[in-house]
Amino acid sequence: VTVTETKDGQEAPAPAEKVKSKAIKGEIPTPTADGADQTVTVEVTYADGTKEDATVTIAYGEAKDAYAPEGQQVDVNKGEDPSAEAGIKNKDDLPEGTTYDWKTPVDTDTPGETTGTIVVTYPDGSKEEVEVTVNVVDTTPQATDTELYTAQGGVVNKPYGQTATNDEVIGVVTTDAPAEKIQSIVVVDAIPTTGQNQPVNVKVTYADGSNDTVIVTVNYGLATDAYDPAGQAITVDKGSQPNAADGIANKADLPANTTYGWTAPVDTSTPGTTSGTVVVTYPDGSTDQITVDVIVNDNRTDAEKYTPEGQEVNVNKGETPNPEDGIRNKDDLPEDTKYEWKTPVDTDKPGETPGIIVVTYPDGTTEEVEVKVNVTDPRTDADKYDPETKPEIIKPGENPDLTDNVTNLDDLPEGTQIKDITPEGTIDPNKPGEYEGTLEIQYPDGSKETVTVKVTVEKPASTVTPVNNQQNTQTNKVTKVTTSGPKTGDFTNLGVHTAAAIGSIATLAGLFFARKRRKVDEEQ
Structure with a gap:
């Protein structure tokens, strides 16, 4: 690939540094x-990162320029067509797929040497010619002893268990040649020891060296005619396939390498007596079939017979789950099967926990099944949580907002709503004194509870002589209210507002906040 550039209207090779x-x-x-x-x-x-594709043409040379076929003499009988391929000595050096033909037919009518031109055609279609000598041979055939005489094979029959001998095979070969014309008769193949119509090649060589091969047929009797297998009953476990050989009582009397199998698998799914047919196959391939009794016993333990299937068990927090509930297919298991936990299941915390059920069968055998135990807490949110409030201090004429007086909002579940349900007229914002407001806490699960909030309406500033400016921050853990009058206010989303109020000395001196009765919570 040559890269050029144009300068002053002329193309010249591009500098090496321009090509990356x-x-x-x-x-x-x-x-x-x-x-x-x-x-x-x-x-x-290129050096600046740009790219360009160039096409390169590869011109491969012709095969005739790469190879040099070498000719050699071809011998052919008078009147026959010589092989063109036989006239090339180095065919193995030429490419696969090369073909060879005579340029013109070679005249082989006259004995002696003549010439012929072979056209060698390569796979790429290129050709070249090679001139060779063709030697035409005039052969006037003379009859050989094989052509003059005829040999024939015979048949050797042997009972099963006996083997045909070399002399017996040769003894059945016949020929019409006189004895002096026979040089030898030799068994060529190994003599088979079993089977029917087994061929054995025998070579007859005559005095002139020519030979003929004949076939002697060897027949052996069948083993099935020579042996009588005796059947016997077989005992087998339920679900197991019996050994066919165990169904034959006199295997020692049968020939070596005899094999045994069932005509069809024996059904052992039901205890009791059934039958099966044993196929006895002898080394010669012949067979006998014997029907035998098969006694099916079920010796398995209950643990081997049955497969308990586990399933999830649901239980309330703190309760003990029933192990029997963890087995799905109890009806498939035997009566009086017992179920117990391998170790006590911890149900103190809600969620999934594993448990192992020990299944004890009537026969005393056992097996273990691992199951999931789903522990749930049946309590409502109202039972689980304790909202805490702080007091509300307002000036005369101000309206109290109690919905932001829950101090432990972060401890309550997301989605909890607070509503001021203080009955109208319960709090007089124009009259100094202490009052009690009521909040309704509604949880995401729909459960509710009410808490109280201490509300203090301060006395007017002109009538109070302050003693100190201490801020009241005491938390009021209010008691749940079980009854309520007309409700005021709206539900509001949870929010935390820090309220600080400076009360008068008299108010601070007499203010004791009611504490909400704490519920007993096994969780906390």
């Missing part, structure tokens, strides 16, 4: 059978 790299894209093509030119793409990357 040249890379072949894909594979370099190999020559095709027709010898056609091949192309390959080269990617040129």
Whole structure:
């Protein structure tokens, strides 16, 4: 690939520093059978990072320019067509797929030497010619002893268990040649020891060296005619397949390498007596079939017979789950099967926990099944949580906002709503004194509870002589209210507002906040 640039209207090779790299894209093509030119793409990357593809043409040469076939003499019988391929000595050096033909037919009518031209055609279609000598041989055949005489094989029959001998095989070969014309008769193959119609090649060689091969057939009697297998009952466990060989009582009397199998698998799914047919296969391939009794016993333990299936068990927090509830298929298990936990299940905390059920069968065998125990807390949110409030201090004429007086909002579940349900007229904002407001706490699960809030309406500033400016921050843990009058106010989302109020000396001296009775919570 040559890279050029144009300067002053003239193209010249580009400086080497202008070309960063040249890379072949894909594979370099190999020559095709027709010898056609091949192309390959080269990617040129310039110094500034730009790229350009260039096409390179690969012109492969013709096969005739790469190879040199060598001729050799071809011998052929008078009147026959010589093989063109036989006239090339170095065919193995030429490419696969090369063909050879005579340029013109070779005249083989006259014995002696003549010439012929072989056209060698390569896979790419290129050709070249090679001139060779063709030797035409005039052969007037003379009859050999094999052609003059005829040999024939015979049949050897042997009972099962006996083997045909070399002399017995040769003894059944016949020929019409006189004894002096027979040089030898030899068994060529190994003599088989079993089977029917087994061929054995025998070579007859005559005095002139010519030979003929004949076939002697050897027949052996069948083992099934020579043996009588005796059946016997088989005892087998339920679900197991019995050994067919165990159903034959006199295996020691049968020939070595005899095999045993069932005509069909024996059904042992039901205890009791059934039957099966044993196929006795002898080494010669012949067979006998014997029907035998199969006694099916069920010796499995209950643990082996049954498979308990576990399932999830639901239980309330703090309660003991029933292990029997953890087995899905109790009806499939035997009567009087017992179920117990391997170790006590911890149900102190809600959530999933594992448990292992020990299944004890009537026969005393056991097996273990691991199950999930889902521990749930049945209490409502109102039972679980204790909202705490702080007092509300307002000046005369101000309206109290009690919905932000719950101090432990972060401890309550998200979505909890607070509503001021203080009955109208309960708090007189124009009359100094202490009052009690009521809040309704509504939880996400729909449960509710009410708490009280101490409300103090301060005396007018002109009638009070302050003693100190101490801020009242005591938390009022209010008692739940079980009754309520007309409700005022709206539900509001949880919010925390810090309220600080400076009370008068008299108010601070007499203010004791009611504490909400705490519920007993096993969780906390």
